[in-house]
Amino acid sequence: MTINQFDSEIQAAIRAAIAATDEILDVYVNDFDTIIKSDGSPVTEADYRSSQIIEEFLAPTKIPIIGEEMKNRDFKERKDWHKCWVIDPVDGTREFVNRNDEFAINIALVVDEKPVFGLIASPVEHYMMFGGKEMGLFQAFYTNASPDIEEIDKGESESSDSIVVLTSRSHDSGMITDYLDNLESEYGELTYLRKGSALKFIDLVKQKAHSYPRFAPTMEWDIAAGQALLEAAGGTVLNAETGLPLTYNKPNLYNPFFVAENLPG
CATH class of the missing domain: 3.30.540.10 (Fructose-1,6-Bisphosphatase, subunit A, domain 1)
Structure with a gap:
């Protein structure tokens, strides 16, 4: 092609x-x-x-x-x-x-x-x-x-045996204990992977990783491309408070806290 x-x-x-x-x-x-x-x-x-x-x-x-x-x-x-x-x-x-x-x-x-x-x-x-x-x-x-x-065939994945949670290499993701506790109660013990930049979304699309909770500031240009890719793969990028997809070209170009997921099943 x-x-x-x-x-x-x-x-x-x-x-x-x-x-x-x-x-x-x-x-x-x-x-x-x-x-x-x-x-x-x-x-x-x-x-x-x-x-x-x-x-x-x-x-x-x-x-x-x-x-x-x-x-x-x-x-x-x-x-x-x-x-x-x-x-x-x-x-x-x-x-x-x-x-x-x-x-x-x-x-x-x-x-x-x-x-x-x-x-x-x-x-x-x-x-x-x-x-x-x-x-x-x-x-x-x-x-x-x-x-x-x-x-890319959406049916193809490189999923691991456990749920892999991505965390930023350079930024603290803040207080996400409740989210992680709920994820662990549903899927079992979690594996953590530190990675920088929007490359995390490529891992989510391929299901090398399954969750990226971000409870710290980001801007629209940090996430927009990743959201488009992840949604195309069947995943989601949701506002941590409202549960709605993130939107762009807002009055304020900061993103709300969010959770990006591409979970098994």
């Missing part, structure tokens, strides 16, 4: 991720400076270069963009958007700075506040997963602008 078999918006996202990979790795393999932003999070030249090139590739779609390294529009303008891209040019910058390879590129397409398409790419592995509920799930290892793409 080739990139040309997808519509122009999807092609733009795939090509953006491939081009951004080159920019990110060019910084990653050399010395670079780390700047601490006003919110305490780190940023490097890779974030800015990746953001710029993704914006350039998505510009022909004429769909507005929300992104981590952009000056985002006020909600009074955004509220009228039927569609928007939600991007994180380097998700897991702390992992990038620590050089542990656990960082990603996130690109999501949101329609009427719902993520209908997501793409998560691992620059180090030259691997991407993309798709959505309507189009299905796909993956590719890419070394050039024309990746060989294959569809």
